[in-house]
Amino acid sequence: xxxELIANVSMMAGKIMLESGAETYRVEDTMNRIASAFGLExxxxxxxxxxxxxxxxxxxxxKFIRIQNxxxxxxxxxxxxxxxxxxxxxxxTIQEALESLRAVAKAKMTFPYLIQxxxxxxxxGSFSFMFGGVWPDFLPALISGGVGYAVMLxxxxxxxxxxxxxxxxxxxxxxxxxxxxxxxxxxxxxKVITGAVMPLVPGLHITNAVRDLLAxxxxxxxxxxxxxxxxxxxxxxxVAVVFAF
Amino acid sequence: MITAQLMTSFIAAxxxxxIFNVPRRALIQCGTVGMAGWILYYMLSQNGMDVxxxxxxxxxLAGVLSQFCAKLFKMPVIVISVSGIIPLVPGGVxxxxxxxFVENDYYTAVQLSAKVMLLAGAIAIGLMFSEVAxxxxxKISRKDAAS
Numbered sequence: 001x002x003x004e005l006i007a008n009v010s011m012m013a014g015k016i017m018l019e020s021g022a023e024t025y026r027v028e029d030t031m032n033r034i035a036s037a038f039g040l041e042x043x044x045x046x047x048x049x050x051x052x053x054x055x056x057x058x059x060x061x062x063k064f065i066r067i068q069n070x071x072x073x074x075x076x077x078x079x080x081x082x083x084x085x086x087x088x089x090x091x092x093t094i095q096e097a098l099e100s101l102r103a104v105a106k107a108k109m110t111f112p113y114l115i116q117x118x119x120x121x122x123x124x125g126s127f128s129f130m131f132g133g134v135w136p137d138f139l140p141a142l143i144s145g146g147v148g149y150a151v152m153l154x155x156x157x158x159x160x161x162x163x164x165x166x167x168x169x170x171x172x173x174x175x176x177x178x179x180x181x182x183x184x185x186x187x188x189x190x191k192v193i194t195g196a197v198m199p200l201v202p203g204l205h206i207t208n209a210v211r212d213l214l215a216x217x218x219x220x221x222x223x224x225x226x227x228x229x230x231x232x233x234x235x236x237x238x239v240a241v242v243f244a245f
Numbered sequence: 246m247i248t249a250q251l252m253t254s255f256i257a258a259x260x261x262x263x264i265f266n267v268p269r270r271a272l273i274q275c276g277t278v279g280m281a282g283w284i285l286y287y288m289l290s291q292n293g294m295d296v297x298x299x300x301x302x303x304x305x306l307a308g309v310l311s312q313f314c315a316k317l318f319k320m321p322v323i324v325i326s327v328s329g330i331i332p333l334v335p336g337g338v339x340x341x342x343x344x345x346f347v348e349n350d351y352y353t354a355v356q357l358s359a360k361v362m363l364l365a366g367a368i369a370i371g372l373m374f375s376e377v378a379x380x381x382x383x384k385i386s387r388k389d390a391a392s
Contacts, residue, residue: 043266201336232343236342
């Protein structure tokens with residue numbers, strides 16, 4: 001079978017998974033399984049959050065690809081996982097596998113923006129309560145969290161740098177929370193803001209970074225850690241700008 | 246009080262499922278796993294346990310339930326565990342730490358950052374425990390089948 005083609009299918013699966021936020025060890029594992037299932041031997045793949053290396057048959061086929069955009073899209077990970085299961089079960093030819101991976105890469109499977117914003121708003125309200133707030137904090141956190149997430153989505157469309165998008169979004173969260181508290185709507189400013197920034201905060205990345213570090217993926221762990229520190233810094237700074245007035 | 250915690254943690258975990266775009270068929274499971282992990286953490290920390298061990302136990306429960314659901318519904322574990330552990334994740338503390346850094350209150354900021362690292366480590370350890378338990382179970386059951 002065509003080795004180049006097998007390597008391409010494998011790289012494509014890895015690329016989609018990394019762009020959707022899969023763990024590096026899962027990406028490597030999936031790529032190795034796909035390549036082995038089509039008969040490549042001595043497969044090595046090395047995934048980091050920003051790029052993948054792949055080689056087979058003692059570096060006879062060697063590929064590199066760069067990962068530019070990273071988001072969290074678990075449905076795509078699930079889809080690639082299903083394709084990879086079908087491949088290892090022997091149900092897909094290489095052409096079919098390529099086709100279905102292309103379809104997954106192209107598909108736009110995210111929830112509509114409105115539903116995402118409503119979900120983010122509900123998350124904000126719930127967290128402000130879970131972190132020890134009282135019911136009067138629920139609504140202000142809900143509204144400022146929803147507005148913040150909507151601003152983040154809008155800003156991310158206009159500006160390529162996610163740092164700035166997070167900064168602007170958390171600025172608006174701080175602003176709304178301050179205004180609500182000033183007019184006597186809500187009880188505890190800290191709880192309202194903490195709840196409202198939760199949809200933006202990179203808590204998941206922090207945890208994944210530690211997990212990668214513990215598993216020995218040092219490069220991936222450190223780079224994810226730095227990314228999440230930067231995002232947390234942007235959020236803290238955005239809110240603090242409001243406090244400074 | 247506990248019913249309110251149950252409700253809000255379910256909404257929070259399922260809502261994060263929407264933000265992370267989990268497959269639609271997994272939303273309920275995500276919410277339930279998140280709720281279970283959070284309630285265990287909440288009960289333990291309310292009864293006087295330190296937050297770090299309480300987080301480990303919560304993460305272990307969430308991890309085990311995610312492994313179980315992943316097998317039952319045939320999807321990658323990460324799809325469920327990600328939103329399942331979200332209530333435990335120290336996002337609020339991370340933000341708090343950064344805000345104190347920006348406000349020049351380094352003393353509090355460093356303390357909070359250390360706490361973030363500890364909590365993130367606790368979650369990672371909890372998830373790893375559940376993964377190790379899963380692998381052990383697999384190995385043991387395979388041996389049973391072979392013998």
